[in-house]
Amino acid sequence: MQGSEFPELILHAFSLDDLKKLCREHNLKGYSRFKKAELVPFLKTSLAEEELEKILSIQGQQVLEKTVDLAVAIATGKEIREKLREITDTDGLITLDFKGLQWTQTTTIKDPSEGDVLPLWKCTCRTAQDGGICTHFYIGAISLHQLHGWRLASLPQILWLSKNEKKFADFQAKAFIRASGTRTTSYTTPEEILRGFFLDYGGNDTAAMERRAKGELITFAKKNAPDLEFDPKWTKARIISELVTKFGALELEVKFRKNRQDQKFEQAQEYLVDIKDLQWEPEQMVMANLQRMESHDITIEGTKVKHDCDGWRNIRPKFCTHLLALYLELSHRDPARTLVWLKKLAKS
Structure with missing residues (x-):
């Protein structure tokens, strides 16, 4: 990527509201009909070069600082809405997989081509797809630095300040790869993989716990902390606070995750499973009917499923x-x- 593309790269990192605010501040007309992707070229053609440079140097830097801070939070596990799940490094290409509450994102990055200023990177997130620099880029860049020795100082100062590297001090890509490798290669039973599929079911952090029904929290608390006396009048926040005091936030999240997984397994075991057809080779295939409250027809071929009439x-x-x-x-x-079969599915 060449330097001439930096203004668009930064502007696309702005939110839609921020872009519209810029239009209002500069008394531009006719912008309300544009979508976010259309506002960036509109601003570029409507503003004088000096005005655009001022925006990039002030508001643009504020946006990038927030982007970097969010990247640090995701990389170090402090962001509750999105987690970095896995890093792989194959044939010079680094792949980073992210998991949000209801979505997944994948970023790939490798050393720049000759003549390019930025590393070669792609990301499936909306910001990157619109043409903007995203949080995942910065996590990829620090990973490229740590794993391949690529110099962060080669990034243009408009995109990367030297102080940013210190913000990532607690992130170690090499250690994360080792942890990911252990996690993905140590499966010995089907249940281990199946539990992994529900690793993030419903969220496990304290904020997600507060969204659960109070009765569920009380049941969970009585099961995991029977020595604590709970007042029925306590709010959900009070119950969680008592549990955090007893276990600590991280251990509580682990216990809550396992509890949510156990619930899914208990529900699954209530189904009557009638397998109509099953083959293991050359391609795994199964046809079955499941009954509990309702009847469900399911057909699976390899990593594809046909569920009822879908x-x-x-x-x-x-x-x-x-x-x-x-x-x-x-x-x-x-x-x-x-x-x-499940190992194959886990890699899909």
């Missing part, structure tokens, strides 16, 4: 209780071949 789709990331019940039944019949 069309074919990838099984991940929408792994539901019906699929859990079906794979639990398969694991009872043939644990070894079910494990092979």
Whole structure:
């Protein structure tokens, strides 16, 4: 990427409201009909070069600072809405996988081509797709620096201040790769993989806990902290506060995650699974009917599923209780071949 593209790269990182605010501040007309992707070229053609440079040097730097700070929070696990789940480094290409509450994002990055100022990178997030620099780029850049020795100082100062590297002091890409490798290669039973599919089910942090019903929190608290006396009049925030005091925030999240997983497994075990057809080779395939409150027909071929009257789709990331019940039944019949199937599914 050449330096002439930096203004658009920064402007696309602005929110839609921020871009419209710029239009109002500069008394521009006719901008209300534009979508975000259209506002950037509109601003570039409507503003004088001096006005645009001032925006980039003041508001632009504020936006980038927030972008970097969010990147640091995601990379170090402090951001509750999105987590960095895995980093892989293959043939010079670094791939970073992110998981949000209801979405996944993937970023790839590698050393710049000759004549380019920025590393070669792609990201599936909305900001990057619009043409802007995103939080995932900065996590990718620091990973490229740590894993390949690429110099962060080669980034243009308009995009990267020297103080930013200190902000990432607690992030170690190499250690994260080792942790990810352990997590993805240590599966020995189908249940381990199936539990992994529900790793983020419903959220596990204290903010997500507050969104649960009070009765569920009380049941969870009595099960995990029977020595604590809970007043029925306590608010959800008070219950969580007492649990954080007892276990600490991180241990509480682990316990709450396991509790949510246990709930899914308990629900799945209530289904009556009637397998109509099953083959393991050359391609795994199963047709089944599941009954609990209602009847559900499911067909799976490899990593694709047809659920009731819906069309074919990838099984991940929408792994539901019906699929859990079906794979639990398969694991009872043939644990070894079910494990092979689930490992394939985990990589899809």
